[in-house]
Amino acid sequence: MLSNTKTECSECGKIIICVHRRHKTLQYCQSCYQRLFKALTCPSCKNIVRLPVHFPNAVCDNCERLKPCIRCGKQGKDVVRLSKYGTVCNSCFIYFTTPKVCSECAMESRRYRRGTDLDPNAILCERCARKNTHGTCHTCRRYRKLLQSKDNSTSICFKCYSLGAIPCKRCKVLHPAGFGSICEQCYREDLLERRGAITVNLFATDVFRALFYEFSQWLAANKGILVASIQANKYAPLLQQIENHWGQLPSYKELVSRFSVAYLRRFKRLIDWLSEQKYLKTDAEVKTWDSETRIIEKQISHSNLTETIELICRKYLTSLMHQVSTENLKIRTARLYMCAAIGFSKVADRNHSQELNQSALVKYLKSAPGQKASITRFVNYLNLELHTDLHLPTIAKTNSVRIKRERKLAEKMYKLLSRAMDHDPGKNMEWTVLSLQFFHGLSVNTCKSLIKSSSFQEVQDGHEFNINNQAFWVPSLKYAAEHIRNQTVDFDNVKLLPMTRS
Known part of the structure; x- marks a missing residue:
């Protein structure tokens, strides 16, 4: 095979324009070919051919191509490539080439194309080459x-x-x-049948083969042939584990104790089918017990507590589980109690003293004030069992909700004032409702009922509402707009203004 590319002879090193012979990726000029390749008998086919004398036991190219591919083992007419490692088929030859860098994405690729409309010497990987077409x-x-x-x-x-x-x-x-x-429907049916025929070989008994086949048909009928052809094999490992461990379908309690509810949730459709076909009877109490106990164990194991504090938490858990067993406590409530106890323990564990003391309790309740009821039982347990002197502190209520509400009301009022139109009755009504909420702290429903009942009278620069023998005055929209037109409102420092009149 001749080539017009200038290259070096692999034997003498001369620059040659035409490669006279290639042998296992080596290139020879005509002089070296005449000197190194002699007419000899091929050891395989017994024909007289030119063989390289510097390669012992060499055979002709035709016999070399009859060998199987060194990568995939394929043998036949498609095995026609000769690499320096041996015979390679057309499909595997790409893996024996040197990767090149794509001119566009700068990624190395063995599958590339040469030349574009703008640059004939560019090298493009297949993804970049096909991107626009x-x-x-x-x-x-x-x-x-x-x-x-x-x-x-x-x-x-x-x-x-x-x-x-x-x-x-x-x-x-x-x-x-x-x-x-x-069509796609027939293709998916064939695909489900072919995959099912392969998957049933996982099972040793005809009972489980029949179960998997029935489930595949149910999945196709209820979820569609597309879902069944793609996901049917996903549920085979659970049936295989059941067959290997029990040899038959166990009870739901045995199944949960072996695999856990979290693991069975991955095979929800299979469990639903077994329940629907009366092969398995699910138990909500067993499911709840397993889920809650595993959550508790996960919380303790991931809390990274010291050995002493973890031992206290586990003893507390034992006392809770004893109450659960006597039906004095629900398992979910025990889990919530343990969550609060572990949170308190983590705060105490981060302190220098690493003790469950009063300062750690106060610090925990400041960070989680909603856990006060849940932590009460743990505090009583510590006082009784460890003879501590802990007590629940009184946490001051925050005014953040009220301040946030007042800020929103002030923003709405200011926006309304910025586009105030005194002749618009809708905006006057909205202003009155907002004013009663902002200045007097009344609820929305109370404000609307006052306006609908007409229990108010117009006074100078505003309106006066009467409720339970108490008068509430609010400024009119026009009066407020004139006084605030040239002012800047700080919404972070708004305050509830006492504007009642006796």
Whole structure:
């Protein structure tokens, strides 16, 4: 095979224009070929051919190509490439080439193309080369070279463009030609059958083979053939583990104790089918018990407490579980109590003293004031068992909710004033409701009922409302707009203004 690329002879090192012979990726000029390749008898086919004298036990190229591929073991007419490691088929030859850097994305790739419209010497990987010409066909959803449809609305492949819709070879239903000779429904049915035929070999008994086949058919009927063909094999490992451990379907309690509810949740459709077919009877109490106990154990193991404090928490857990067993306490309530106890223990563990003392309790309740009721039982347990002197502190209520509400009301009022129109009755009504909430702390419903009952009278620069023999005055929209027009409002420092009149 001749080449016009200037290169060096692998034997003498001379620059040659035409490579006279290649042998296992080595290149020879005509002089070296005449000197190193002699007419000898091929050890394999017994024909007289030129063989390299510096390679012992060499055979001719025809015999070399009859050997199996050194990567995949394939043997036949497709095994035609000769690498320095041995015979390689066309499919595997790409893995024996040197990767090159793509000119566009700078990623190394063994599959590349040379030349673009702008640069004939550019090297592009397949992804960059196909980026502007290939895509997913709008009709058959296959990744191919795309053309514009006849109405220029979508991009479709050549088969869908030229043939359009063709009848399925099996069910005769029309489908996009690019999908193939059979429609997607028939293809998915075949795929489910082929995958099922392979998967049933995981099971040793006919009982579990029949169970998996029944479940596959149920999944196809209830969730669709697409979901069944893709996900049916996902549920086989659970059936295989059940068969290996019990040899038959166990009770739900045995199943949960072996695998846990969290693990069985991955196979929810299989459990639902077993329950629907009366093969398995689920138990809500067993499920709740397993979930809550595992959450408690996970909280303790992930809290990274010291050995002493963890021992106290586990003794407290034992006392809680004793109350659960005597039906004096629910397992979920015990888990909430343990959550508060572990939170308190983590705060105490981070202190220098690493003791469950009063300062740690105060610090914990400041960070989690909503846990005061849950931590009470743990505090009583510590006082009784460890003879501590802990007591629940009184946590001052925060005014953050009230301040946030007043700030929102002030912002709404200021926006309303910025576009105030005194002749608009809708905005006057909105202003009155906001004023009663902001200045007097009344609820929205109370404000609206006052306005609807007409229990108010117009006074100078505003309105006066009467409720329970108490008068509430609010400024009119016009009066407020005139006084605030040239002022800047600080919404972070708004305060409730006492504007009642006796």
